[in-house]
Amino acid sequence: MQKIIEGIDKLQNILETIGCHKLFMVMDSSYPFLNIRDRIEKITVDKVCFSDFSPNPLFEDVCKGIDLFKAHQCDAILAVGGGSSIDVAKCIKLAVLAQEERNALIPPLVSKQLTIDGNRIPFIAIPTTAGTGSESTHNAVMYFEGAKQTVTNDGVLPDYALLEPQVLATLPLYQKKCTMMDALCQGIESWWSVNSTDESKEYSKLAVELITNYWNSYIIDNDPYAAAQIMLAANYAGRAINISATTAAHAMSYKITSMYKLPHGHAVAVCLPEIWEYMISHPEHCIDPRGKDYMLNIFCLISKSFGTAGPQESISLFRKMMVDMNMQNPVAVNKEQDLALLVSSVNPVRLKNNPVELTQEVLNNIYDKIIGS
Numbered sequence: 001m002q003k004i005i006e007g008i009d010k011l012q013n014i015l016e017t018i019g020c021h022k023l024f025m026v027m028d029s030s031y032p033f034l035n036i037r038d039r040i041e042k043i044t045v046d047k048v049c050f051s052d053f054s055p056n057p058l059f060e061d062v063c064k065g066i067d068l069f070k071a072h073q074c075d076a077i078l079a080v081g082g083g084s085s086i087d088v089a090k091c092i093k094l095a096v097l098a099q100e101e102r103n104a105l106i107p108p109l110v111s112k113q114l115t116i117d118g119n120r121i122p123f124i125a126i127p128t129t130a131g132t133g134s135e136s137t138h139n140a141v142m143y144f145e146g147a148k149q150t151v152t153n154d155g156v157l158p159d160y161a162l163l164e165p166q167v168l169a170t171l172p173l174y175q176k177k178c179t180m181m182d183a184l185c186q187g188i189e190s191w192w193s194v195n196s197t198d199e200s201k202e203y204s205k206l207a208v209e210l211i212t213n214y215w216n217s218y219i220i221d222n223d224p225y226a227a228a229q230i231m232l233a234a235n236y237a238g239r240a241i242n243i244s245a246t247t248a249a250h251a252m253s254y255k256i257t258s259m260y261k262l263p264h265g266h267a268v269a270v271c272l273p274e275i276w277e278y279m280i281s282h283p284e285h286c287i288d289p290r291g292k293d294y295m296l297n298i299f300c301l302i303s304k305s306f307g308t309a310g311p312q313e314s315i316s317l318f319r320k321m322m323v324d325m326n327m328q329n330p331v332a333v334n335k336e337q338d339l340a341l342l343v344s345s346v347n348p349v350r351l352k353n354n355p356v357e358l359t360q361e362v363l364n365n366i367y368d369k370i371i372g373s
Helices: 008-018 037-041 059-072 083-097 101-105 165-170 173-192 198-219 224-244 248-260 264-281 292-306 311-324 335-345 360-370
Strands: 003-006 022-027 046-050 076-081 123-127 139-144 147-152 160-163
Touching: 003 008, 008 037, 008 076, 008 123, 008 160, 022 059, 022 083, 046 059, 059 083, 059 101, 059 139, 076 083, 083 101, 083 123, 083 139, 083 147, 123 224, 160 224, 165 224, 173 198, 173 224, 173 248, 173 264, 173 292, 198 224, 198 292, 198 311, 248 264, 248 335, 248 360, 264 292, 264 311, 264 360, 292 311, 335 360
Parallel strands: 003 160, 022 046, 022 076, 076 123, 123 160
Antiparallel strands: 139 147
């Protein structure tokens, strides 16, 4: 079971507990500027550092990390950074431990649950943003021959998620906004996902309540206490989607990111209120086996965590948050052409997690509202 630890000062103790002799560190381009870098570099253990990967990691990037890990015979992994660093570390661990080695990361094997002994290589993740919750999920993303691959294996869930909110103080403001909104959307989507459980819904509730209570102090005032609460919220949201997976807002966001160059969290956040509004207007199309009344009650529970009287008021509050943070919707140049590309891009497998059926026509209508004109 994963351990959630708070405070960078606990890192040395963790390494001693796992008996690490040679640590494989995976870090992104932000590492030299981190305000906790000196604390990490003071740990008394041999280190092998790997940072030769792109923000959207490629299979070839991961292979370089695999080769370096093996060449130095490392016995533990530390990932420091945003989702990309942690994803790269997960992919390296899977390939090192799987009998299939690096083939485990590419089709068709990537879609199968391969057997690995995750305990053989202890894994610590230190997130430097408060958004993806990747430090508490068993999923990773990388690109193979231009196509996005989702790598999933229980054995790559970090053994330790080390949360240090100090790292958020120096994040660029827009990045803070985007990552926080990603966490909020993950919390909401997980809550209404057809795969939700009592455990995931409790994590979702905590994530949504913390973000709605502290977002203003975190974004506007750069308050350290608020930052700690948002980092914890992002972790809860990660734990929630690790159980339930995301739904339509994430499924519809990926092409928006590539077409309009919006960061992931911003792209998800422009999708979610339009999808939510459609769902409360069309409960008759509910596909959650627990039924329409169950789904409508979930929408009300989410609204309660928003501190509002009902779903429509929550949607309005969500939109107001976006306006207050100056996070605008993208605008299409050639709307008809863009709509066709957007609709065709949506992965139907991800839509199966959504509690209300979304047909191609519905997707078109929702995108039409999202991208303006």
